[in-house]
Amino acid sequence: MAVTAEQIQSVLPPLLGEALGQSCVLHTCRRLTAGASADTWWLEADCNGPQQWILRLDAGAEDLGMAPGKRWEALAQRAASTAGCPVARVITVLGGSEGLGEGYLMEALSGESLPPVLLKDPRFASAREQFCGDAARALAAIHATPLTDLQSLPLQDAATQVELLYAMHRDYGESLPVFSLVYGWLKDHAPQIDSPALVHGDFRLGNFLIGEEGLNGVLDWELTHRGDPMEDLGWLCVNAWRFGRRDKPVGGIASRDELYAAYENATGQRVDEARARYWELLGxxxxxxxxxxxxxxxLRGHVPSLERAAIGRRVAETEYDMLVCLQELMELNHAD
Known part of the structure; x- marks a missing residue:
């Protein structure tokens, strides 16, 4: 059963009093989204002054089987914040016994997240110019986050993800040769992880809050895990997140060389281009x-959404993108 505003207004105040050490009065509680994996709410309160918060709750629906759960999402976000990544401060974590299910409350950050606005609006020209530097510094902090308290996050290396994804593909009963071709190549060339790091897992345009001065916050940690840091660089360059600007692989904003150089400057570590491009293909x-x-x-009746039905047409787009990625990667490996 879906959580109601009345339940939130009843349960949260005493928890906030404990977490913040002062009484709080909620006066606005409005649902923003009710997606498959997260039920998201906008809250406004008075705690010795006005406060604006975001509450993320587990929606309880099926997912890809790659999400660690809202509690671990919150803990990873909190750890990354301590390491210097620009994220919203986590105020309290809900374990489920409170009656709202698993979730967490965090501060609301300012900024724009819609890619068409970020890519075209003149107000964000400066933010676009410095995007690679901002993204690289955020990734450097994420990948340097100590894993001491995050050892129970799932370890998702390339081989694990490839097998899981291909099993899902086969379960849909479609025989698509491009998927089989790419699966075989990814399986045969899967890199090993020498030193697992915290990985955001969905680091892309659309999951950033950006102001006119640059990156304000990294959002949506629901796919976070331990793994290969090159995964985040590869995912950021997937063609689906370029929004029609194929010639600018980094979110439709910049080149891979600019991103790699910024990441090397932020981390002091060389980017293995072939490895990053492998993750771009896997992404x-x-x-x-x-x-x-x-x-x-x-189609199976789990979510009655016309938008979900329509997105199936994009499978053909990804087949083309996979072939382009595979050709470029094979040429890169041959050149080396």
Whole structure:
């Protein structure tokens, strides 16, 4: 059963009093989204002054089987914040016994997240110019986050993800040769992880809050895990997140060379281009399976959403993108 505003207004105040050490009065409680994996609310309160918060609750619906859960999402976000990543401060974590399910409350940050606005509006020209530097510094902080308290986060290396995604693809009953071709190549060339790091897992345009001065916050940690830091660089360059600007792989804003150089400057570590491009191909493969997942969640009656049904048409786009990625990656490996 979905959580109501009345339940939130009843349960949260005493928890906030304990977390903040002062009484709080909620006077606005408005649902923003009710997606498959997160039920998100906008809250306004008075705690010795006005406060604006975001509450993320587990929606309880099926997911890709790659999300660690809202509690671990909150703990990873909190740890990354301590390491210097620009994220919203987590105020309290809900374990489920409170009656709202698993979730967490965090501060609301300012900024724009809509890619069409960020890519075209003149107000964000300066933010676009410094995007690679901002993104690289955020990733450097994420990947340097101590894992001491995050050892129970799932370890998702390339081989694990490839097998999981291909099993999902086969479960849909479609025989798509491009998926089989790319699966075989990814399986045969899967890199090993020498030193697992915290990985955001969905680091892309659309999951950033950006102001006119630059990056204000990294959002949506629901796919966070331990893994290969190059995964985040590859995912950021997947063609689906370029929004029609194929010639600018980094979110439709910049080149890979600019991103790699900024990451090397922020971390002091060389980017293995072939490894990053491997993850770009794997990310494209993943997005293709996600498109199938979205469509079949409708076709199998799990989520009555026309938007999900329509996204199935994008599977063909990902097939083309996979072939382009694979050709470029094979040429890169041959040149080396």
């Amino acid at each position: 494209t493969f993943k997005w293709g399976v996600i498109c199938q997942y979205q469509a079949y969640s409708y």
